[in-house]
Amino acid sequence: MAIFWVCALALSILLYVLLDGFDLGVGILYGFAREESRRTAMMTAIAPVWDGNETWLVVSGVILFGAFPVVYATLFSAFYLPVIFMLAGLILRGVAFEFRGKATQSRPLWDAAFFGGSLVAAFMQGLMVGALVEGLPISDGEYSGGALGWLSPFALLCGGALCFAYSLLGACWLIRKSKDELQETAYRIISRAAVGLAIILIFVFVCSVAEHLRVMSRWLERPYLLVFPMIGVAASIVLARSVRKHGDRAPFLMAALGFAAAFATFAITFWPYMIPFSITVDQAAAPHSSLAFMFWGAGIFILPLMHAYTAISYRVFRGKTEPAAGEY
């Protein structure tokens, strides 16, 4: 039962990172677009799907609460300020979709809210992942790091890295969804974002070697783990080639594959820990009666339906978006 919910949780988080990742990325790129028409086109490319994407964050949160309450309580209280800022960012960018289209004088406000909210949310997510990789100070099952215990150069670097990575994913999404001038711009953005990401990842790597992170020793213990970074590298190469050839769909698929590889690397490196290296899946799992209660309703009926629904809605909104067609 616990294994089922770990898998459900992992899948929800991966879906969240891939789906909200590209729309947060578009939100970040939005801040660098100057022309009104381009901004509208960017927003239109994600308008029909963004709220569905964010659903997966809530789903991940409640699976955590229901199935692994100890992790839910420990993580969110440890990451108090990052979670609050992430939520504030998500709220602001979410309402910006609704309000921007209707506003005239306040439009710059909602432009700023959309860009700023997306950037802050992405940065905070990266920062939290970074702090997790580095290891949260936990003693006797209780977070003991204080208000800023997650703050470190490494975590900040990871926050920056995720902003670049989401931008890359967002640009790939724009390629799929747009044509002509915006698409051309998106191809250019990809190379810049990729260079930025590569540089920052080198720093991240140097940092983790310098700090003797425990994660690194896990890789030496489990050499088969290197398969996933290899997949990531392969995906990047194909991505670069498809961008050069101006492929339409391949860039997004490859970027998504790269994300999935990175996610799998983390997940398998941490296993069996949910909070590395202090709380394991078994320690965190709720009693069997809680897990079973969720499994027989939500687990076997609703969760598969949600996946199906997500697939269907992406099919419905497939293809290029026409300017202004997506505004409802």
Place this chain on the structure above:
Amino acid sequence: MSSVLLLSRLQFAFTISFHIIFPSLTIGLAAWLTVLEALFLATGRPTYRRLFEFWLKIFGVAFGLGVVSGIVMGFQFGTNWSALSKVAGPIQGPLLAYETFSAFYLEASFFGVLLFGRSRVRPWFYLFSTAMVALGTTLSAFWIMSNNSWMQVPLGYVVQNGTFVPKDWAAILFSPVLWVRFPHMYLASLITGSFCVAATGAWYVLRREFTAEARVMLHMGLYFAAVLVPIQLFFGHLNGDYVHKYQPAKFAAIEARWHDEQPAREVLIAIPDAASESNRYSISVPVLGSVIGSSSLHSKEVGLTDFPVKDRPPVALPFFTFRIMVGCGLVMLLLAWIGSYLSRKERLERSRSMLWLIFLSFPLPYIAILTGWFTAEVGRQPWVVYGLLRTAQAVTPTLTSRMALVSLCVFCAVYALIFVFGIVYIHKLLRAGPQGRLVAPVDSTSTRRPMAIVDGALPALEHATALPATPSAASPN
């Protein structure tokens, strides 16, 4: 009380009070939309269709604000109440997970059909989708109430290693407390919808606009309210019974009864004073307290001094909020009945004072809902899980008051911003009216128009349509 605890409670109270405004409207509106769509299918009258399109836009905005502010609730148990999440997570977590899963799913997926599917699905399926959205909002309320009712009267659990482990889910889901509290909240939402609809109708009648639609809204809203409010008062009484039975300290606080009395007085109004354990300026009715508490003329009713000071809830807040709630309920009952009577006599539209009263009554259900929740939640103190876990023990142990202050300020700022714009936007939609007219003409009567001041003072929002305005297409396809 430590400042961390106080700030966390303030933050929870603020965020959840903000949140509840929107679901209580959307639950009521979803039911109203289902009725409208069914009436349209049955009669083919374009008025119903126009009203449907109109209220769907307002539903959309309120729904969006509800979802956005609801995300915060899902994380707040972890950020501020981690000790509670750890020990009660095995029970509260699955209940809240079901809320997200079932309700969110139904609402989000079928809501998409409502927005985009009018021309793509058959009329019966469109009606079905509307009903599913209504079911989703209702289920949402059910799961939230099941969680909160468990915190009010915990059942079906065993304690293992200091955590509450669910032993009997049937006892939790069929708790008698849940099944009087959920209808109470559901009816409150339906009444909120009814009054908002009736008030909007009254507003248009006063402005002599959208005559056909205004009539339907005004009369249907009042008729619904006239039926629902008495039922609600009955369920309110049943809620009082559960408090009397399971939470005697809360009951005594609501009644401002400091000492045991037999037979007991009913304090109508007073200023409760915790320091002297007595009431000042009290006006009370003899024996009525026993009648209300135990339906008896002789019963002994429990006073607050039976409980140690550390187990007593604050008195003044539940005492006053309860009275405000009941007061709002009685005013709504009067308005609904008098309005319905005038409507039967075909005199309502000529009675401008009555129309004004109905128009101005739309905040009443909100005030009643908020004060009702304050009564329930403050009255439960000092417990977060009644009798088992104190609120002071539930707060995140590592939280500092500076962190809590930062988050409270962030939420206040963000919510203030989106609340102002949300309200301005809904107001714009209401101004535009059911015919999808974009901007009302400015004329000499504008100063007499309600809310005209607000309109001029805030940034202009043009083009107030959330949906392609569907003009009176009589054919359902």
